[in-house]
Amino acid sequence: MLSVHKTPAVYLGRCVLPVLALLMIMVEPAAPAQTSDAVFYVATYVDVQLSSTKQSIALMAQYHEASRSTEKGNSGMDVIQEIGRPNRFVIMEVWKDQSSFEAHEQAEDTARFRARLKAIHNSPYDQRVHHGLAIDPRPPAAGPDIVFVLTHVDVPPQAKDEAEVLLKRLAEESRKDEGNVRYDVFQQNAPRTNHFTVFAAWKDQKAFDSHEVKPHTRQFREALGPMLGAPYDERLYMRNPAKAVFKYGN
Numbered sequence: 573m574l575s576v577h578k579t580p581a582v583y584l585g586r587c588v589l590p591v592l593a594l595l596m597i598m599v600e601p602a603a604p605a606q607t608s609d610a611v612f613y614v615a616t617y618v619d620v621q622l623s624s625t626k627q628s629i630a631l632m633a634q635y636h637e638a639s640r641s642t643e644k645g646n647s648g649m650d651v652i653q654e655i656g657r658p659n660r661f662v663i664m665e666v667w668k669d670q671s672s673f674e675a676h677e678q679a680e681d682t683a684r685f686r687a688r689l690k691a692i693h694n695s696p697y698d699q700r701v702h703h704g705l706a707i708d709p710r711p712p713a714a715g716p717d718i719v720f721v722l723t724h725v726d727v728p729p730q731a732k733d734e735a736e737v738l739l740k741r742l743a744e745e746s747r748k749d750e751g752n753v754r755y756d757v758f759q760q761n762a763p764r765t766n767h768f769t770v771f772a773a774w775k776d777q778k779a780f781d782s783h784e785v786k787p788h789t790r791q792f793r794e795a796l797g798p799m800l801g802a803p804y805d806e807r808l809y810m811r812n813p814a815k816a817v818f819k820y821g822n
Contacts, residue, residue, distance in 0.1 A: 609704070610669040613664075614673070615664055616665070619659065619693060619695045620693050631689055635663075639682075642681070643672070643679065645669065645675065646667060647666040649664065651664075654807055705736060706743040713753040713754045718753065718773055718776075718811065719773070719808055720771070720774075720809040721774065724768070724805040725767070735766070738792055739768055740757065741792070742770075742792045743756070749783045752772070752773070755773075
């Protein structure tokens, strides 16, 4: 079953505006993109109490600073905020290899961040560790109206190979769509290789809406639908201020 999660932007209002200054300190240029198949792409979903939104952004800013300034294996980090649900975020990270990622997991700053986050979360953080399946060679996305779209794709293990083919084709065709800024597909590491994360960036909402009705988008969903093991979970995010900080390996 296809179930697209798209929430209205009107809910943002006052909840987002007070925290933009805090988001500002999370933006800094990342290191050059990695070129090894060993690169780890990590997506961590964060859901906090609405009243703790500002506090959570401050925590993520500290986490970003510690990871970027003290851990040499980090190639990029970004925090994006869900449109319509400002208390939900995704932290996107790139680690040059498994050893640097594992060192980060054991770091005191990581443990401190997670302990403080636990006190204000609605649900435990959800971390997905991937390798690249279809990485866009273009530079990171930047622009005042950029819309980020994260889609989780879950198929039965026996359908993994077919899903890989469909996702690679979708990425290749979607990069040609007007208004697409990036289009990447990550595949979770073993043993969860039948789970994928699609991370796309569009110059604005109009470009994303246009992509949704393209023939190749519809064909992909029609082909994927019968093999899905869970709802097709698509969520929209923004980043403020609009500056590229997340650089990908390929």
